[in-house]
Amino acid sequence: MFDDHLRGIIPDINDQQLEQLREQDFANWFKEYVEKNEVEERIYQIAQGPGRTVQSYKGMPRRISSSRGRGRGRQDTMSQPMQSLRDEQNEDQSIGHEPLQLPVDTQVSPTPLQLGGQVAASSSSSVRTRGPNLGQPTPVNPTNRQMIRLRGLVFLDISVSRSITNDIKMHFTAPWKTWAEIPNKMKDELFGKFQGRYMWDETEEQNVRLAWDKLGKDRFRDILNRARNEMLVKHKKSDIAYLHNLGPNWMKAEVWNELVAYWSSPEWRKKSQSAKINRMTVKDGSITKHACGSIKIEIHEDRLTKKLGRPPNKIEVFRATHTKKGADGVFIDGKSQRVDEDYASAIVEKYGSNSESPPIFDMDKWIEVSGGFNKGRVYGFGSSAKSQTSGSSTSQSCTSAYPGSSSQPAMTQEEIQQLIDEKASRMRAEMMAEILDQVRKELKTTGGTQFATSSHPTTSDSTNP
Incomplete structure (x- = not known):
């Protein structure tokens, strides 16, 4: 029925596309189909099952024992209860006992499709299902799309990143090395799927595509990095060149093999090694660390807003993302502790310890004590700090806009x-x-x-x- 529904909408759909859409949208389609009371009587019959009614009995027959031998005793045991059941059934029916109706459990345990509504396009083993990493399902009714918010060019809903990741994997049909290599037609198709899942305030329309493109670029790079590393570990290889025909299950073998050939080239290896050295460069006595994981600072700030019941200041955000979990006030490394202490001292020196109205946060002073810009980023706040500097000593006398408000930070030079x-x-x-x-x-x-x-x-x- 669902397949006929899809073929009616998309007459030229092929079997592969049909299978993908079935895994992606069937759970939500079926849910809405039931809610619209369009369920056939046949579904009710199947749901109730053949054992929907049973007869009530006063007691269970006793096991018959016999001293005449094991064979005879077993025969009595097997035959006597069945006869007793038939006798009691006839007796109950003759005195008008009504059948006992068993309650039908209408709550079905959620499946991976119901949890995420997406095909689990993961490079991990098929036995291991990563339900929480499934993205937002595409509703049959467009009015049921999820409302999302932006802060700058960052989506505040974590499901957006998961949905974009799954969409990229499902449409990885060519050996693209970078996000820029994906044809614009394919990007438009991917963004169309994004529009089918989410809606947003019209005041944010201009930045949504920019934010989607920015996140798509980040996720694309991470997808390929994870695929390489996971396949090396899974197949116990030490060199990418040995991964020929050993790709993830969401990518075609010919596409994967072309990527392996590219990653095995001397040019790519040299570039990869250089990037690795840069990442491991010790700055200010240690390699830069944070406790954010793969989640953007803006999302952590939004979560902290909900937790505190008010917009947090930047120092609160920094400490929340640079201290160890479960260890109250213990910084993740020496640099984060030093910058925090130096900033506090600089504020006292600049405004005085008895100042009645010190700024909530002075981004210019923070940049000064943390070492300035590095590739367009500021320690602790990334590229978002660019739009929060004014060149004056009171550049940050207030926090960023409250989530959900119409005001948005200005675009950075990088964006x-x-x-x-x-x-x-x-x-x-x-x-x-x-x-x-x-x-x-x-x-x-x-x-x-x-x-x-x-x-x-x-x-x-x-x-x-």
Whole structure:
């Protein structure tokens, strides 16, 4: 029935697409189908089952023992209870006993599909189901889409990241090395799926696509990193070159093998080693650490707002993300403790210990004591600190906007540059397509149809009379 429903909407759907949509949307479709009272009588019969009624009995027959031998005793034991049951059943029916109706448990244990509504596109073993990592399901009724919020260019709902991850895995049809290599048509399709799950305030419309693209870029990079590392561990290999035909179950073998060939090249290995060295570089006596995990600072700040019942100041956010869990006030490393102490001393020095109105947070002073910008990021707050500096000593006399309010922080230079690069890439691709199309048309009109399908003629073709 669900398959017929999909084929009616998408007549040219293939079996692979049908299977993906079935795993993705069936649970929600069935739920709404039941709620609309369109369930056939057959479903009710199946739900009740053949054992929906039983007869009540006054007692169970006794086991018959016999001293005549094991065989005879077993025969009596097997036959006598059945006869007793038949006798008591006839007796109960003759005196008008009503059948005892067993209650039907309508609450069904949630399945992985009901938990997430997404295909578990994971590179881990099929036996291990990571239900919590499934994304937001796509509702049949668009009005049931989940409302999401933004802070800057960060989605505050963690399911958004999971949904984008699953969508990328389900549509990984070519050996793309970076997010920029994915065709714009495919990105539009992925964003269409995102729109089918979520809705947002119209005041945030302009930034939603930018935030989605930014998160997609981060998740794409993380997906490939995880796939490489997990396959190396799973197959007990020490070199990526040995992972030929040993890819994750959500990626086609030919796509994976092309990526393995790229990762095995000397150029990529050199670049990877350089990045590894940079990550392990000791700065200020230790490698930079935090307790955020893969969750953005903005999401931690939103969670802290709900916990405190008010917007936290930046120092509270920093301490919440740089102290050990279960250890009250113990910082994650020496640098975080030093910066916290130096900032407190700098504020006292600047405003005095008896100041009646010190700023809630002075981002300029924080940048000064933490070592300044490093690749556009500020220690403890990432790139979000850029939009919170003003060059004055009282740059942060208030906290960021309360979640849900219409005001949003200004875009950072990094985010603006990302937008410019994205638009420039799209314009170049569109311009090149137009030029090639025009060249083909001109060649056809001049009789050069043999060149219409090739933008790189061979030497022999160009010299032949």
